[in-house]
Amino acid sequence: xxxxxxxxxxxxxxxxxxxxxxxxxxxxxxxxxxxxxxxxxxxxxxxxxxxxxxxxxxxxxxxxxxxxxxxxxxxxxxxxxxxxxxxxxxxxxxxxxxxxxxxxxxxxxxxxxxxxxxxxxxxxxxxxxxxxxxxxxxxxxxxxxxxxxxxxxxxxxxxxxxxxxxxxxxxxxxxxxxxxxxxxxxxxxxxxxxxxxxxxxxxxxxxxxxxxxxxxxxxxxxxxxxxxxxxxxxxxxxxxxxxxxxxxxxxxxxxxxxxxxxxxxxxxxxxxxxxxxxxxxxxxxxxxxxxxxxxxxxxxxxxxxxxxxxxxxxxxxxxxxxxxxxxxxxxxxxxxxxxxxxxxxxxxxxxxxxxxxxxxxxxxxxxxxxxxxxxxxxxxxxxxxxxxxxxxxxxxxxxxxxxxxxxxxxxxxxxxx
Amino acid sequence: xxxxxxxxxxxxxxxxxxxxxxxxxxxxxxxxxxxxxxxxxxxxxxxxxxxxxxxxxxxxxxxxxxxxxxxxxxxxxxxxxxxxxxxxxxxxxxxxxxxxxxxxxxxxxxxxxxxxxxxxxxxxxxxxxxxxxxxxxxxxxxxxxxxxxxxxxxxxxxxxxxxxxxxxxxxxxxxxxxxxxxxxxxxxxxxxxxxxxxxxxxxxxxxxxxxxxxxxxxxxxxxxxxxxxxxxxxxxxxxxxxxxxxxxxxxxxxxxxxxxxxxxxxxxxxxxxxxxxxxxxxxxxxxxxxxxxxxxxxxxxxxxxxxxxxxxxxxxxxxxxxxxxxxxxxxxxxxxxxxxxxxxxxxxxxxxxxxxxxxxxxxxxxxxxxxxxxxxxxxxxxxxxxxxxxxxxxxxxxxxxxxxxxxxxxxxxxxxxxxxxxxxxxxxxxxxxx
Numbered sequence: 014x015x016x017x018x019x020x021x022x023x024x025x026x027x028x029x030x031x032x033x034x035x036x037x038x039x040x041x042x043x044x045x046x047x048x049x050x051x052x053x054x055x056x057x058x059x060x061x062x063x064x065x066x067x068x069x070x071x072x073x074x075x076x077x078x079x080x081x082x083x084x085x086x087x088x089x090x091x092x093x094x095x096x097x098x099x100x101x102x103x104x105x106x107x108x109x110x111x112x113x114x115x116x117x118x119x120x121x122x123x124x125x126x127x128x129x130x131x132x133x134x135x136x137x138x139x140x141x142x143x144x145x146x147x148x149x150x151x152x153x154x155x156x157x158x159x160x161x162x163x164x165x166x167x168x169x170x171x172x173x174x175x176x177x178x179x180x181x182x183x184x185x186x187x188x189x190x191x192x193x194x195x196x197x198x199x200x201x202x203x204x205x206x207x208x209x210x211x212x213x214x215x216x217x218x219x220x221x222x223x224x225x226x227x228x229x230x231x232x233x234x235x236x237x238x239x240x241x242x243x244x245x246x247x248x249x250x251x252x253x254x255x256x257x258x259x260x261x262x263x264x265x266x267x268x269x270x271x272x273x274x275x276x277x278x279x280x281x282x283x284x285x286x287x288x289x290x291x292x293x294x295x296x297x298x299x300x301x302x303x304x305x306x307x308x309x310x311x312x313x314x315x316x317x318x319x320x321x322x323x324x325x326x327x328x329x330x331x332x333x334x335x336x337x338x339x340x341x342x343x344x345x346x347x348x349x350x351x352x353x354x355x356x357x358x359x360x361x362x363x364x365x366x367x368x369x370x371x372x373x374x375x376x377x378x379x380x381x382x383x384x385x386x387x388x389x390x391x392x393x394x395x396x397x398x399x400x401x402x403x404x405x406x407x408x409x410x411x412x413x414x415x416x417x418x419x420x421x422x423x424x425x426x427x428x429x430x
Numbered sequence: 431x432x433x434x435x436x437x438x439x440x441x442x443x444x445x446x447x448x449x450x451x452x453x454x455x456x457x458x459x460x461x462x463x464x465x466x467x468x469x470x471x472x473x474x475x476x477x478x479x480x481x482x483x484x485x486x487x488x489x490x491x492x493x494x495x496x497x498x499x500x501x502x503x504x505x506x507x508x509x510x511x512x513x514x515x516x517x518x519x520x521x522x523x524x525x526x527x528x529x530x531x532x533x534x535x536x537x538x539x540x541x542x543x544x545x546x547x548x549x550x551x552x553x554x555x556x557x558x559x560x561x562x563x564x565x566x567x568x569x570x571x572x573x574x575x576x577x578x579x580x581x582x583x584x585x586x587x588x589x590x591x592x593x594x595x596x597x598x599x600x601x602x603x604x605x606x607x608x609x610x611x612x613x614x615x616x617x618x619x620x621x622x623x624x625x626x627x628x629x630x631x632x633x634x635x636x637x638x639x640x641x642x643x644x645x646x647x648x649x650x651x652x653x654x655x656x657x658x659x660x661x662x663x664x665x666x667x668x669x670x671x672x673x674x675x676x677x678x679x680x681x682x683x684x685x686x687x688x689x690x691x692x693x694x695x696x697x698x699x700x701x702x703x704x705x706x707x708x709x710x711x712x713x714x715x716x717x718x719x720x721x722x723x724x725x726x727x728x729x730x731x732x733x734x735x736x737x738x739x740x741x742x743x744x745x746x747x748x749x750x751x752x753x754x755x756x757x758x759x760x761x762x763x764x765x766x767x768x769x770x771x772x773x774x775x776x777x778x779x780x781x782x783x784x785x786x787x788x789x790x791x792x793x794x795x796x797x798x799x800x801x802x803x804x805x806x807x808x809x810x811x812x813x814x815x816x817x818x819x820x821x822x823x824x825x826x827x828x829x830x831x832x833x834x835x836x837x838x839x840x841x842x843x844x845x846x847x848x849x850x851x852x853x854x855x856x857x858x859x860x861x862x863x864x
Contacts, residue, residue, distance in 0.1 A: 028759055028847065028851060029756060029759060029760070032752055032755055032756040032759065033756060035752050036749055036752045036753055036756065039745060039748055039749045039752065040749055042745070043742065043745045043746065043749070047742065050738075077545075300815075301735065301815070304815055305735055305738075305739075308739065309742070312463065312742060312743070312746055315459055315463075315746075316746060316749055319456055319459065319749060319750055319753050320749065320753065322452050322456070322753070323456075323752075323753035323756050323757065326449060326452060326756060326757045326760055327756045327757070327759075327760050329760070330759075330760030330761075330763065330764060331760075333764065334763070334764075378745075382738070382741070385737070385741075386734050386737070386738055387734070
């Protein structure tokens with residue numbers, strides 16, 4: 014087919030051509046970037062925490078009238094209360110294992126600090142930011158973590174300390190990510206590190222494959238896999254227990270917890286949020302991300318619909334305007350398919366121009382967003398997919414008016430209106 | 431004349447309902463989406479203390495050691511006790527207040543309410559007059575009570591409602607952390623958003639219920655929450671925060687004239703120089719003095735998701751507008767014959783232009799109404815979100831007017847090109863062709 018008459022015809026409709034092309038360009042730019050944002054959010058949500066998440070739940074409770082001092086007697090009293098709770102929970106029939114903890118991944122509550130190769134240095138080169146988890150010998154098992162080197166804690170390793178104390182442990186288990194960062198060349202098990210800029214040495218006794226930090230905020234994204242587990246029961250006037258229920262017995266185990274704890278001692282506060290399944294913790298942590306992804310998705314769909322409607326509107330107008338010309342062409346021997354092809358090809362050309370401009374806009378928008386927000390560079394295939402989407406959309410939108418054009422009978426040529 | 435144009439516009443819009451509906455819908459969607467996000471942004475980036483915020487400043491100095499030192503390093507966001515107390519007592523500004531926040535257990539005495547934890551602000555006397563805090567009953571405490579570690583407290587209106595049924599509770603007892611406090615004041619409507627003076631407990635909708643003197647809170651070892659940033663090896667022992675190398679206090683000053691701001695800045699620099707010479711500050715003087723809006727901007731208080739959504743919706747509005755321009759163009763050009771007749775009968779180009787713009791204005795008004803409804807729906811959806819600021823997302827009168835203005839302006843803008851093209855028709859040619 015000869016493109017020349019088509020270009021000549023489009024020249025008579027410069028404004029319309031520019032408008033459709035512009036609309037396609039901006040749509041392409043926004044849709045590519047929105048899809049990229051959706052993808053980034055979903056990636057974020059889907060990354061595994063390192064836990065075997067099913068059947069795990071968390072209990073958070075606060076004692077009323079518990080000792081509040083930091084003196085050894087108060088701490089030992091609090092520790093005795095904590096151990097009583099642990100024993101009560103471990104005795105429940107639907108419970109597989111229980112461990113005291115300060116936090117779990119995705120919970121908005123975290124203890125953060127640093128691990129270093131030299132004493133007395135805090136957050137400098139060769140050091141790593143890390144989050145701290147405090148648990149006992151059942152902590153790894155309860156969360157379902159996978160030990161890749163060294164050994165787990167034993168009951169003899171576990172000590173206790175006051176919530177506000179600032180002493181460092183003798184031994185820790187770290188994540189492989191943190192171990193590799195501190196000791197890129199060698200096996201980290203058995204090596205000595207210094208936590209929080211302290212001068213007391215701490216020995217790494219094991220490595221777990223993967224364990225996410227509690228915070229999902231962007232401020233923690235630089236050390237999201239750097240976790241350190243200390244064999245310590247933290248004693249404060251509140252406590253957290255992470256519990257693994259027997260397979261399939263999650264709900265029964267969760268229901269049994271409040272009465273079991275009240276039986277140990279009624280002097281405590283347990284509210285609606287106190288017993289929470291890991292599934293709920295995960296849903297709450299990522300609610301904003303999922304909301305943003307859904308919003309972006311909705312905007313993309315509406316945007317594509319609006320653009321399609323615009324193409325239908327303008328092409329319909331052109332078909333109406335060229336009613337006679339189409340009749341003349343038909344009378345001169347053009348087949349229906351030729352007329353249909355003509356409008357389809359015309360749309361392909363306009364959409365093509367728009368898409369080329371759109372690719373540039375999309376990359377520009379991505380650069381702009383990168384400079385203003387914490388965003389990655391968009392891979393090329395997003396632009397290519399976006400390009401394919403808008404071109405297809407153009408073809409679909411143009412089909413209805415183009416078919417109507419192809420149905421113009423040749424006899425129109427002989428009528429005067 | 432205008433009413434004639436208006437009736438012509440309605441007539442023409444009725445003739446092609448689908449196209450009209452499409453245009454109104456496009457405008458409504460664009461306006462609805464952008465007004466939703468703009469309203470959220472407007473609420474979040476608003477001035478917490480209109481009229482006062484320009485003269486309130488947040489001094490920052492840098493007391494840290496040389497670890498991580500480099501050019502252009504920002505000083506810490508908070509002050510250490512030593513520096514905070516020095517700046518407070520120096521009284522170089524017309525008013526100044528030092529503060530931090532924490533949770534305290536409250537044991538109600540006169541009601542059958544169970545004990546509960548409540549958020550408290552520990553601050554100094556100037557806090558109330560400096561920020562223009564409104565009082566329902568009583569007033570704030572004075573500098574002598576700060577000095578004397580007095581057991582006095584100011585409570586919020588909501589706590590007063592909860593404990594005392596909204597009555598005048600001045601002089602009554604409040605038991606905090608097993609200590610008896612005398613209530614000296616009950617606040618009125620005090621909900622600055624963003625919560626600019628203390629951002630660590632949440633930037634929005636995070637008003638505290640109890641205010642007690644900072645000196646008293648330290649005397650009673652009341653819990654300090656929020657951020658404690660330490661350097662060196664002194665640790666961050668919560669009970670010895672006065673002596674450790676940690677920053678954990680916020681400090682605000684009121685400086686009324688530009689000259690005062692300059693003077694205060696040089697005062698901070700001199701203080702840093704003195705401390706540097708004495709060896710307490712290892713770093714050379716590094717000071718900042720930001721006012722409220724600059725401080726909020728520096729702290730990135732407006733969530734980046736909200737800004738991202740605004741960008742997105744403005745792009746969305748652009749597509750919707752371009753779309754409307756295209757549809758109007760096709761609609762107006764299709765009426766060449768009618769316009770040709772009107773021209774031949776004596777209507778001027780200006781008259782036709784006015785008529786067509788009126789038509790697009792009507793579309794804008796209809797789109798604006800639809801957009802307003804969509805924005806209401808959008809804001810309702812925002813309020814269902816878990817974010818702390820969600821409950822604040824309400825449309826006010828200024829945003830309501832802005833919605834209509836934006837819709838009509840946008841559609842008029844969209845109508846200019848098509849109308850101009852349409853009224854340039856040569857009447858003779860049009861009439862002949864038909």
